[in-house]
Amino acid sequence: MTTAVAPYPINAPLIQAVVIAYANRQMIADAIMPRVPVGKAEFKYLVQNVAEQFTVPDTMVGRKSAPNQVESSGTMQTASVVDYGLDEVVPVEDVRNAPEGVDPMATAAEFVMKLVTLGREVRVANAVFNPANHVNKVTLSGTSQWSDYTNSDPISAILTALDSPIMRPNVMTIGRAAWTKLILHPRVIDYVNGKGGTSGGVTRQQLANALELEEILVGEAFVNTARRGQAMSLQRTWGKHAAFTYREVPSETSRSTTWGFTAQQGERISNTTFDEDNGGLEGGYKVRAGERVKELVTAPDLSYFFQNVIA
Template sequence: MGNSRGYKSTQEAHDDVLLTNIAVGYKNEQFIADMVFPKLPMVSKQSNRYKVFGMEDFRQWDDKIAANGAVNEIQYGESEDAYFCDGHGLSRPISKQEKSNSDDETQLEVNATRLTTSLVLLNKEIDAANRAMNPASYASGLSTTLGTTTLDTIFGKKWTDPTSDPVKQVDKAKEYIHINSGIRPNVLVVSEKGFTALKNHPMFMELIKYSQTGIVTKELLKAALGVNDIYVGAALRTTQPFGATPPGKPEALNYIWGNGAALIHVTDTPDPLSPTFGYTFEWDFAGEKVARRVRKWEDVRSEATYVETKYYYDQKVVCNIAGFLMADAI
């Protein structure tokens, strides 16, 4: 119906190198998805299999050499799973009116690129939080809900309870991870709300009572909890549909990373053979070593310019014994 007059409604779309470079370089400092799920080198296939980390390094075998010099052969079981890089993309039209009233049309396209990229990455952040803060992502016995005693009485109080003991809770979680995997966790993942609860906890306030600054810093918390880093998810989202709230009116926002706390092991050297809680697989769908690409085209009828960001990825928990989840920490 749209082409009933015999002409195309849009010009042929093409990859825009400048806008693609902007999309590739775009970062939102509030997003931590790529820290929790570090990116592997881009993959050339949209779907493939990868090794799942197991317990082979801890199994004892009879290594006595026989009188004839023969040695026993180990049985090395390998497990696999598969990734699939779903496509994610959004476009933003720039109307003829916007272009006419702008002193710099290129800047409109740059802004559209940043907006579409940011919104695609917002969904990626939500996906990462849904995976990392989900008890189903952890092996049996490696998650609990604070405020209950289903796993251990140490976890019986939330951080908002002044009589709770976050240090003991983190130490106990470390013990559970190590005894189940031989892996030592090195990162605590919390939302900004969870981080604030830790900073204001009487236990840590007592530690800085006589310090010069009198402020509980991230460095102090890292040292007290015995982790290399604390990833603070500051990103927010609204669950209201578009148009539900009039422009200029405030909308209720919620922290994407919720109320939980995840203690995980994150590798410093992302590699398929390096154990870590999770990885991000990015598909090089254009074969040019670029994960995110931006296309641009003109709509003939409306005379609008469309800017579109595309991104193919999959965030996978590849080692569910390399972490411990404390749900509802606050």
């Protein structure tokens, strides 16, 4: 049995470089649940006892005595990364007829990675905006929703909420539709500008500074929720909610307390092979891209979730 030989050389390093370098600036998943490298598919992580971090023992030491001993404890959890990836077949004919300077296989790798990245954005959005992942939370309705400019007071609601967790959240995550309503709210403009004005709006950095946050993340992505073959139905990936979380980027060698993170094994995966059975009469090139990751919520008490902030 003979092995099919590709009619054109496969530039594997180029495909790998495209996949690793790909970044969609509209995606915020990596910012809200930062990536942490793990050495194996199955890994362990420590969920610390938060109370111990704030319990002060007797620190006085006698002239000839030893200091009191303390020990940090926690629960060691086991998890495994999950493989996420897609293939696209590029016919040999497409490669032959490609315009000068265009690499159909590199284009396919970028397209496949875009969809894998969007899939991650959807998973993270579902995690961040899932009430079950937050101990501190409230559902707004009617006049308390931030789209009610006459009766609601989002600034008071947010500042009060930020004082609820034992560690003050430092990142705000909000969907674009809710963000637009929030920055045009008269009470928000008045609080940030301090001029009593009710026109115009505020920027992310202005509001972040006013609320003493490190960053405000606004979810921009859309996803088609229609089944294949049906008419497109675009929906916002990030809904009409807002979450305030404590973010500290952990590592394999340091202990960190953070609302959530993403374990990642290795670099992004890329592979290109010749497939004589797909891609038309002459076969084609199967371009594969993906990654091995696992999103984890590790401290649901270090956040505050507002559900349905706008009507």
